[in-house]
Amino acid sequence: MEKPRRAVVVTGFGPFGEHAVNASWIAVQELEKLGLRDDVDLHVYEVPVEYQTVQRLIPALWKKHSPQLVVHVGVSGMATTVTLEKCGHNVGYKGLDNCHFCPGSQCCVEGGPECIDSIIDMDTVCKRVSALGLDVAVTISKDAGRYLCDFTYYTSLYQSRGRSAFIHVPPLGKPYTAEQLGRALQAIIEEMLGVLEHSEDKINCQHEH
Numbered sequence: 001m002e003k004p005r006r007a008v009v010v011t012g013f014g015p016f017g018e019h020a021v022n023a024s025w026i027a028v029q030e031l032e033k034l035g036l037r038d039d040v041d042l043h044v045y046e047v048p049v050e051y052q053t054v055q056r057l058i059p060a061l062w063k064k065h066s067p068q069l070v071v072h073v074g075v076s077g078m079a080t081t082v083t084l085e086k087c088g089h090n091v092g093y094k095g096l097d098n099c100h101f102c103p104g105s106q107c108c109v110e111g112g113p114e115c116i117d118s119i120i121d122m123d124t125v126c127k128r129v130s131a132l133g134l135d136v137a138v139t140i141s142k143d144a145g146r147y148l149c150d151f152t153y154y155t156s157l158y159q160s161r162g163r164s165a166f167i168h169v170p171p172l173g174k175p176y177t178a179e180q181l182g183r184a185l186q187a188i189i190e191e192m193l194g195v196l197e198h199s200e201d202k203i204n205c206q207h208e209h
Helices: 023-034 053-067 124-130 149-158 178-208
Strands: 006-012 039-049 068-077 083-084 087-091 115-117 138-141 166-169
Touching: 006 023, 006 053, 006 149, 006 178, 023 039, 023 068, 023 166, 023 178, 053 068, 053 149, 068 149, 068 178, 083 124, 083 178, 087 138, 087 149, 115 149, 124 138, 124 178, 149 166, 166 178
Parallel strands: 006 039, 006 068, 068 166, 083 138
Antiparallel strands: 083 166, 087 115
């Protein structure tokens, strides 16, 4: 039996502020060169650092590809590791985007829950990737930063009922190269798919009994 093909969407962000070259998009382009497993169709997109574009684009990507998983990648000037974000937050968006805009309500989804967790067990993913012996350190976080990264993550989690992930990468050369980040993304996303499929198998088993 051939496995059914699955779509995975991975996004990186365009330039903003001091990040004239955004490491997240460079890393995603490296991932695209490497690809994912044979049964996965990988679709990559560069997302502008604009709240209103994110609000339009994220639902459109879910509708277009019906993906098994969407992974958003962003850069953090403070990060020195590749960081798996556990959750997205709904309120507290005061930072202006590239259009000098921020939501009047300072929130993603009016009336939405304050925080949405990814259904992917990031602790398990982190342990498994760390055990692979890559030359990249991977850590966990519960605060994606209340800017476009967090806003995108929450929007995606809300849209997908938790079937999204967010990965923060450090700026290029601080300390990792684009190639190292691309390989880390490949390993992390393949482990995420494994964790997701394992949890789905358990759910299907329970439904059958």
